Amino acid sequence: MAYVLGIDFDQDVLRGALIRTRLGRTEYVSFLEVPVEPLIDEGGADIGTESALRELTALCPRPPDSTIGCISGTAASLRVVDLPAIAAKKASAILPFELEALVPFALEDTVIDHQLVERTEAHLKLLAAAVPEDRLIDEIVRYEAAEIQLQEIAVGAA
Numbered sequence: 306m307a308y309v310l311g312i313d314f315d316q317d318v319l320r321g322a323l324i325r326t327r328l329g330r331t332e333y334v335s336f337l338e339v340p341v342e343p344l345i346d347e348g349g350a351d352i353g354t355e356s357a358l359r360e361l362t363a364l365c366p367r368p369p370d371s372t373i374g375c376i377s378g379t380a381a382s383l384r385v386v387d388l389p390a391i392a393a394k395k396a397s398a399i400l401p402f403e404l405e406a407l408v409p410f411a412l413e414d415t416v417i418d419h420q421l422v423e424r425t426e427a428h429l430k431l432l433a434a435a436v437p438e439d440r441l442i443d444e445i446v447r448y449e450a451a452e453i454q455l456q457e458i459a460v461g462a463a
Contacts (some may be wrong), residue, residue: 308334310369312361313461314377317341319357323365337364351447358451371456376444381460382408382435386419390427400433408435416441434460 306327313320321337339361344353362368386403388396400419401412408415415435423430441458448455 307370308365308367309371309373309456310362310365311373311375311459312358313375314341314354317343319354319361321361321364323369335366337361339364354447355450358448358453362451362453372448372453374444374448374453374455374458375461376436376441376458378461380436380440380444382410383460384408384433384435385422386431386433388429388431390424390429393424393429396429396431400431404433404435410435410437414438436460 306325309324309326311322311324313322317340319339319341321339323334323337325332325334339357341357342353344351344356346352362372382404384404384407386400388399388403392399396419397417400417404417405412412435414437416438417433417435419431419433421429422432444458445455
């Protein structure tokens with residue numbers, strides 16, 4: 306049995322959903338919500354968000370086994386990409402070329418990931434996310450400041 310905490314940021318609220326997984330089943334445990342105070346320290350660090358993250362994890366009935374964070378949908382570019390089905394095993398290598406003209410930032414400094422949306426015999430439909438590497442690092446640092454180790458980061462709007 307594993308407890309998973311999913312975290313989502315709104316402008317002034319931090320939300321969390323705690324779920325329990327076991328034997329292929331997933332069940333809802335609780336919904337958590339903490340206000341985020343706009344507090345910045347002398348060094349410019351966002352201690353309001355750090356404090357809210359700590360408070361959110363303290364509200365969990367037990368420490369989560371894994372945590373899924375989010376990055377704002379405004380920091381990422383989401384695109385649906387169609388590929389031939391034969392390209393399934395090479396999708397990660399092909400996506401940067403497919404996204405080059407569609408993404409509003411330089412791909413050499415971008416992290417790209419995807420998930421399968423639909424598959425037919427002839428085509429794959431993938432949801433691709435592209436995030437500038439520096440924005441992703443900023444998000445990871447925000448969670449690490451609150452001593453939260455992320456299993457993954459999802460795009461908030463998705």
